[in-house]
Amino acid sequence: MGDVERLLDAVADAAARAGRGDLVQRVHAARARLADPAFRVVVCGEFKKGKSSLVNALLGARVCATDADVATAVPTYVRWGERVAARVLAEEQPDAPTLGDVAPADVPTAATGQAVPLLRDDAPGAAPGAPPAGNGAGTTGRAVEIRLPRELLRGGLVLVDTPGISGGLASTHAGVALRSLAVADALLFVTDAGSELGAAEIELLRQAAALCPVVLVGLTRTDLFAHWRRIRDADVRHLRVAGVRADVLPLSAPLRHAGLRAQDRDLLAESGYPALAARLLDERVRAAGTGEAAAAAVAASTLGQLLTAFTAERDALGDDATARERRVAWEQARARAADLRGAGARWQQVLFDRTSDLASEVETDLTVRLRALRRDAVAHIAELPATRLEADLGPWLQQRTTAALLDHQALVRTLADQVADAVAEQFGSAAWELRQGVATGADGSGGVDVAFVAAPGTRASRLDLGLVALRGGSAGAMISHGAGLVLGLALPVVLPVAVVLSAVLAGRSWHAAREGQLRALRGETERAVGAYLEEVDTAARKQSRAAVRGLQRLLRETYAARAAELLATATATVEQLSTAIAEDDTARLARTARVDAELDRLRDLAARTQGLLAPLLAARQATVPVPQGTT
């Protein structure tokens, strides 16, 4: 158990002693988030650049298929496990339901999108080729997961091998890789030392860098090319020109394997893989650090509330006149907090108005985009010679659909950020006014001066930082970004275009068709494309609506919970002030001693929090001052 975990436990105890069940819950939630340290590294790149070899070399095991001709077709998740085990998943997402366990030896086959036999439940880990359960044909998964007892993966590192992307978005597999990026904490882009980065690769990197906080470039096959250093330098230049911040790491899988076989330290170092592993662990620790910083910030915020309540009571215990004065102020604060929690609060209104606007803008945007695409498709079908319809239309449509949906989702994200910002600002200023009302001048919070950062971190921490940094300008953005990723705002999974089209085109001897027949064929193709686009429309609309609704719910729940906390603090303080005023001297003395003791403990915890936060934050740059004391 780490320091932050221990601190959170202590803070939860303190909140429990003060009878604040709501704060206990919040601390426990932060603690639970820390316990799931999954750090996903998506390995992505053009077709045949050595992605699967890279994953295998990194792990020192033949996990992924590395056939020079057949390529990966579904994402493969490699994560830590006590013993080797593999299974196929029903969906592409890493948390998708499992279809069943498979033999680890079948993983390369499953990763190429072919059916593999399932292992029987009563014989887990049976030898490959064991009789399949139920159906003899085997099972085809949408994703493959393999667990390995590797030290590298123990801390929560998950490697995701994705299908190669040929020439940008046109590939049918581009969707799979880009969808994987939506849940990535880091992107490892793979290119080889045989040639410089091309235009398509750079475009892809630029897009990916916008989706993913950490980008690394793995330069594979440095063993094969004497001039790999010059290629690396050229790649670095291209990246700089494109404005992509990414380090280029030279790698060689054959050297890695030879080094592992011979236990040769020099060879291993030369392969570049130890450096890559160290870098990935480093990024994981940094991300975990952001997670820890967020958790520590929750502790700081909780302590701030407890300290405020106890400081107010301590003040009241000392002097009757002040106590009455303070009680009036706190009663006002309580009324404000109650307003803030009520359905008529301004921030609720802002939230309602802005999400309605957002919903209609999103709908319109999608309609406009798909209508334009449909128009283009009709024109394209008319232009294409009939002989090339089948071969050319599918990829074209796939590429245009992917591009249109990506643009649409970028817009949804931007708009969602704006909504979240507006709500955060409205709520923040109300909360700030409330706090000013009860401010005493003397700093009651006992020196918890939390300044922390909106550095890109893990999905969970982005969300959490957003919640804590109430008045920070980027708070809203962080919330909606978090929400977008958590809600899985990703490409809808629809039938590949080719499948739809082949239903119309396959098996027709239309090469010889006459004018009239050709017209009929084009008409039929148009209808098939129309049906496909409708399906895309439905799926995309469903996802966008879910994203908007999810954002609304998340914002409402988040700020309602914060308002409830403020109300609880104000109510408790007013009660304690009333009790203090009513009590006689003896009881008051005894209470003072207890409060002082509790204050000491809280201040002690606050000092520990600060001690933990300082190094966690030192690594980051921009700071968002966190309101202290009364929040």
Place this chain on the structure above:
Amino acid sequence: MTGARTVDAVRDLLRDAAATYAGTPHAATLTTAAQRLDGPLRVAFAGRVKAGKSTLLNALVGQRLAATDATECTRLVTTYVDGPAARAWAVLPTGERRQVAFVREGGQTRVDLGALAVEDVARLVVEYPSSRLEHLTLVDTPGLASARGEVSARTQEFLLGDADGADGADAVLYMLRQVHESDVDFLRAFHADDDTWAVTPVNAVGVLSRADETGGGRPDALATAESIAARYRADPRVRALVQTVVPVCGLLGLAAVELTQARYEHVASLAAEPAHVLLSADRFLRAAGAVPSDARAALLDDLGLFGVRLAVGAVRDGSAPDAAALAAVLRGASRLDDVRDLLLHRFVARSGALQAQRALRAVETLVARVPVAGADRLARRCDEVVAGAHDLVELRLLADLRTGEIDVGDDAARDEAERLLGALGDDPRTRLGLPAAGHGAGADEPDDPGRQVGAAEVRAAAVAALRSWQRRAAHPFAGPDVRRVTEVLRRTCEGIAAAAR
């Protein structure tokens, strides 16, 4: 078959067109096109950045004419023609030609533009005395899909040809490392408009280049490259764009030409070094053995790590006891001969028809775009020339079969039709699928002494092929496509049979 006659007919047509368009800027272009008809076939090397275009060009000529480098290197379209001396010209956008220095240093050659900037030059022309350039003019182009956008644009511009057809190529070798979307897009752009200076699947060949690097340069790289090429050949999308796909390793081909006794001795002494030296390029360069470090660097540059491993392996297992044997091993591995055969059989052998076809298309396009008095007559003449030139009819039918415009039903029949039309080579035995007579390709004259023996056999085969197609066409289920193919093949088979008399 009737190559010379077709070319004459097309030349007459071009002169006629020049006269019809006299006084317009198109007249000069048409005259130039007429003059070019007798010249060597222009073959362009196209492909993505670093696909190995310059390397293959050098290997085919057997000379390091085009500069090669680890990073993107060819920036200008460069035409290599046969000439009395090694000279170079820069062609300015205005069409003016200015001689520039052609420098040879350290085994490499390069063109020194002097005071000219790359941006000021439209393209380069290099003259070099070489028998290999006698029948073929080779055109090196900058890479497509380059991170430097303007370089890609130049190649597109050149290969798609400008409106007056001053540039452009008669045939294209398209280099692929692996098929990428941008390759398919680019190849498709050639076919975008059937009536322009189009490259058809008849005059384009796909080359799976840098075969030695397939799958990260594993020992089975060349075999894997062959199986990948076979898969591409069968892919209908690729089929409609290029004639065939062959794997090649230009680097090894050039190394085989340049192999010296001194180099062989270096390789031989490397065979005695421990295996881990060949683990990586860096280790190979660093190793302290009998071979000096500059020789190591040169070996690696010229052979690549895969090539060095191959050469050392050949010396170790005794299959290369001397320099000549090693050169043979490298040459065999490079598959360069396949590409050369392809060029000779499929392009040079029907050079006249390919050039005539290109010129015809130019006239047809011009007539459609710039109608003048007499244009209708020209259009009719175009049709007459095509109808009278069976080799052009064959080329067009072949293109239609490849793109799927014409469908004869089953793949075996389609492959047979393509072979009879000369897809695999123009010579009668190849067309009929008979074993080669043991003589050089392209020999079309019936009085070739080696032919006399097999003449009867060729005639019998031609007649048999004709009969089988006529039966196919007579079948009640045969579609109009089969009948059209049969009609063309009838003339083809009759021609072969008559020539074999």
